[in-house]
Amino acid sequence: MDDYAEVWERFRSERRLEFGGHTDPAWREGHALSASFMIPVEAPRLRERLEPLRDVLRPFPFVSLHPDHFIHITLVLLGFLVEGPGEEGEVSRERFAEMEESARLTLSSFPAFTVRLANLNAFPGAAFVEVHDAEMLDQLREELCRCSGLEKPSGPPHLTLAYFHAPDGAPAPEELVSAIARYRVWEVGELAVDSVAMTVLDLRLDYPEPVTLAEIPLEKASQHAQPF
Helix, strand or coil: CCHHHHHHHHHHHHCEEEECCCCCHHHHCCCCEEEEEEEECCHHHHHHHHHHHHHHHCCCCCEEECCHHHCEEEEEEEEEECCCCCCCCEECHHHHHHHHHHHHHHHCCCCCEEEEEEEEEEECCEEEEEEECCHHHHHHHHHHHHHHCCCCCCCCCEEEEEEEEEEEEEECCHHHHHHHHCCCCCEEEEEEECEEEEEEEECCCCCCCCEEEEEEECHHHHCCCCCC
């Protein structure tokens, strides 16, 4: 059984929800900014195939659908961006710049590749589209973690479509499980991965525009990259 099948079987059998997303007070603990490596996704280009998935989730009152500008694939969370780090999980702007420099060196020899987006799935806190043919994406995460001195995140890579805003442990309705099951086999489209964005997210807003502080090209694209 692959990772995505295990995630689905767990959700289907346990049928429990959590409060997912960056606005969860228990996760952000008063922090205002979160930094990450991510892959932006042009959602309008995929809208025809994404919209049926959104439509099947929309009727549930605890579902918070991502707007187009918020659709992305998170690779690695870098930490909460602060002026003077004093706690685990906090990162300074100086450290952010060091990670950018290290990532540029590492990714300059990492080849661009393509992944396939397909199939609706769910964690207790979110509904997502699976990222298939993702061996290269997994290696990319490993390289980014290695050069940044961070632990590789658990769980398979995914494109989140919606957060579940429900009390932790709330039961997942049978109607939700059945709705997701109907789209367990569903092609969305292909995505070319030729760069990685270092972004900052304002955690005080429901769906802020991710602010890109650096865009780092992979090997194939680097030949034509302009200096920042």
